[in-house]
Structures are given as structure tokens and as C-alpha cells.
Amino acid sequence: MKLMPVFTSEAISKRVKELGEQITQDYKEKDLIVVCVLKGAFMFFADLVREIKLDLEVDFVRLSSYANKTSSSGKVVFSKDIEISVEGKHLLLVEDIVDTGHSMAYLKKVLTARKAKSVKICALIDKRERREIDVQVDYVGFSLEKGFIVGYGLDYAEQYRNLSGVFELKFN
């Protein structure tokens, strides 16, 4: 296996700053909860919330997909739910990558049903090729057509999450 550089840590931090500025503008005077989708988003989330210059709350969710990783059946459940009551609050879901779209579609549906005032999605990477559900990614760090991506929180078999940059994993 080989790691091919895709985004350097410098490029990521520049983009995270821009996203933070945009989010800061959009959520002025609003009750905001920023939700980290574990585990992959932990690093992006930690950097992003520091670039959002607003009073906000943070919470964490973990989803587990019953699907095997190559062909998603779209079955998603919580393995850790958020703890803050979302009713009347604006939620920003922070993801590392949107791939088939099932995880975000599920989370958005469930949290909207709990009467959140709004539910938006911020993803470091919007990967288009395998999308199965049309889910709107409101804040996109980077768009990619395809490739298996690791680093900056993203894993392959739980490895590579601690890399500072983003890489494409080449299997041959």
C-alpha cells in the first residue's frame, strides 16, 4: 500500500480558517451546537471550532453502519447519541467525509425530528463517486471525485488517523 499526498496540513488549515469565518458569519446571534461525528471528524472538529468565533456548545455522536464498507446497505444506528437537548437549537454536523451519504442523511433526519431549528452539514471532504443519497453538504472543505482517503482523522482499518495531512491510499 502507498500513501499519495492529497492535501497538506497547511492547505487544510487555510481551508479550515475560511470555513470558520463563513460559519461565524452565518451563525451570528444564533444558538449553535457543533456536533462532532466520531471518530473520523475529531481532528477537523477540534481545529474548526477554534476558528468559529462565537459562543457555541459542542457535542459528540458516533454512528455505526451495519453495512460492510464496500457496499453500503444504508443501515445506520447510533452507537453514541448526543447528550444536549437540540430542540430550538441550530445544529452544525461536522463530518470528515461524506461518501455514500447514508450516515449524514440518517443523522439529519433523526435530529430534525427532534425539533432542531436547523441542521446543517460541514464536511472536510465531499466525495462524489459513490453517493447513493442526495444529501446537501452545506460547508465543503474539499471536493474529490474518488479515491480512498486517510489521514487528519480518517482511517483505514483504524490506522493513519494521526497523520497531519490527507492522503490517498493506493492498494497496489
Ligand SMILES: O=P(O)(O)OC[C@H]1O[C@H](OP(=O)(O)OP(=O)(O)O)[C@H](O)[C@@H]1O
Ligand atoms: O457517507 P457514508 O458512506 O455514510 O460514509 C461516511 C462515514 O463513514 C466513515 O465513518 P466510519 O464508519 O468509518 O467511522 P469512523 O469515523 O470511526 O472511522 C466516515 O468517517 C463517515 O463518518
Ligand code: HPA
Ligand atoms: O475515503 C474514505 N476514507 C476513510 N473512511 C471512509 N469512509 C468512507 N469513505 C472513506
Ligand SMILES: [Mg+2]
Ligand atoms: Mg472509518
